[in-house]
Amino acid sequence: MNQVAGIFGFGTLPVKVVNPDGRFRVISTKPMPGDRWVDLLVKADCRVEICTASKTILSNADIIKLIGDKCDGVIGQLTEDWGEELFGALDKAGGHAFSNMAVGYNNVDVPAATKHRISVGNTPGVLTETTAELASALTLAAARRVVEADVFMRAGKYDGWLPTMFVGNLLKGQTVGIIGAGRIGTAYARMMVEGHKMNVIYYDLYQSKRLESFVSAYGDFLKTQGEEPVHWRRAASVEDVLKVAHVVSLHPVLDKTTFHLMNRDRLNLMKKDAILINASRGPVVDEVALVEHLRANPMFRAGLDVFEDEPKMKPGLKDLPNVVVVPHIASASQWTRAGMATLAACNVAGKLLRYPVWHNPNDVLPFVDDSRNPPPACPSIVNAKELGLPTLKSSL
Ligand SMILES: NC(=O)c1ccc[n+]([C@@H]2O[C@H](COP(=O)([O-])OP(=O)(O)OC[C@H]3O[C@@H](n4cnc5c(N)ncnc54)[C@H](O)[C@@H]3O)[C@@H](O)[C@H]2O)c1
Numbered sequence: 001m002n003q004v005a006g007i008f009g010f011g012t013l014p015v016k017v018v019n020p021d022g023r024f025r026v027i028s029t030k031p032m033p034g035d036r037w038v039d040l041l042v043k044a045d046c047r048v049e050i051c052t053a054s055k056t057i058l059s060n061a062d063i064i065k066l067i068g069d070k071c072d073g074v075i076g077q078l079t080e081d082w083g084e085e086l087f088g089a090l091d092k093a094g095g096h097a098f099s100n101m102a103v104g105y106n107n108v109d110v111p112a113a114t115k116h117r118i119s120v121g122n123t124p125g126v127l128t129e130t131t132a133e134l135a136s137a138l139t140l141a142a143a144r145r146v147v148e149a150d151v152f153m154r155a156g157k158y159d160g161w162l163p164t165m166f167v168g169n170l171l172k173g174q175t176v177g178i179i180g181a182g183r184i185g186t187a188y189a190r191m192m193v194e195g196h197k198m199n200v201i202y203y204d205l206y207q208s209k210r211l212e213s214f215v216s217a218y219g220d221f222l223k224t225q226g227e228e229p230v231h232w233r234r235a236a237s238v239e240d241v242l243k244v245a246h247v248v249s250l251h252p253v254l255d256k257t258t259f260h261l262m263n264r265d266r267l268n269l270m271k272k273d274a275i276l277i278n279a280s281r282g283p284v285v286d287e288v289a290l291v292e293h294l295r296a297n298p299m300f301r302a303g304l305d306v307f308e309d310e311p312k313m314k315p316g317l318k319d320l321p322n323v324v325v326v327p328h329i330a331s332a333s334q335w336t337r338a339g340m341a342t343l344a345a346c347n348v349a350g351k352l353l354r355y356p357v358w359h360n361p362n363d364v365l366p367f368v369d370d371s372r373n374p375p376p377a378c379p380s381i382v383n384a385k386e387l388g389l390p391t392l393k394s395s396l
């Protein structure tokens, strides 16, 4: 890591400063994995200030203190509330670049940022497979009751094999339902199709030709092996998916159209022994309704990475044996988290250096390839059009 100047305190918040003489002052509200993101900011002539406070979630008051009187850009986290108050403070401090270290940006009021002429970056692509893998892990854990069985073993209760012990669901040949077949939904569906020969039914506002052609091609391949082919169907409604799927995995963005997308009525449409997976955002599921449903249907199972009132769980959830819960770790692989930090840094540094915006946020690998310099572009700016930012046309 480049020239660390030391640890300073802003009020009560400790801050590590790197490259103190840098021209642009950039704050990261959290330490992030890897060194590359800091090196890239230093190379862009930034003084980097990393808040090292031990409290997990910073308040707006904390962040305003960090921004201070002069700040050019901020890398923030999904736990923070980036709205008028924070963008107003950043604007007042002369800042015009912000990036979430996440692909989801439901914690960001993008129109407020645009009003203050501040760019909003996010980090798509590097977490697609990692997040889909965790959704797959939750699916297998729920289907085969892995956590219940682990707890049973550790409690010293295993006194011999029984034909009826921890009987769960076979995935092979069953149907997986995807709500939100974007990058992650499609990657997860492919894992279920290829790994477990599941059929796919999906609901999305848009057609996923990539998913459809993959399942068709894989079905054709299975036929050449003398095996039963797999099939896909694009559903006309969420309800259509819920009625037929044995596993339903949620991967949409969180917005007005997906808030409580899974409610009591829709849960009741699902098969009694179905599995519901959520690695998108907590409020996509009405968690109180889910607790009631899990309680009333002991054969129904769920796997949750995200929660409606994160970091809290709704009352009763933690006591239910038919749910697997993990603390929002779906993107938590070393490579992915370091890649997210790099993309966030490039979003901020690129804006400060007046670089154009990358042409394809689904293809960001050139930015995270350690063996070469990243392209002179901001990898993904969600309000680029509104701010009239130019696009780098070629992929270099
Ligand atoms: N748990 C985690 O750690 C984790 C990690 C990464 C992403 N996520 C969440 O996953 C989301 C999806 O990420 P992505 O990279 O696949 O994004 P994406 O934009 O590629 O996919 C989102 C999909 O949701 C669809 N969609 C939007 N509104 C819908 C609706 N009303 N009904 C059905 N589908 C709808 C979109 O058309 C799109 O295809 C992110 O926004 C984020 O909130 C969570």
Ligand SMILES: O=C(O)[C@H](O)CO
Pocket (backbone or CB within 6 Å): 078, 101, 102, 103, 104, 105, 127, 330, 331
């Ligand atoms: O949206 C995201 O990127 C996740 O929730 C954290 O990786």
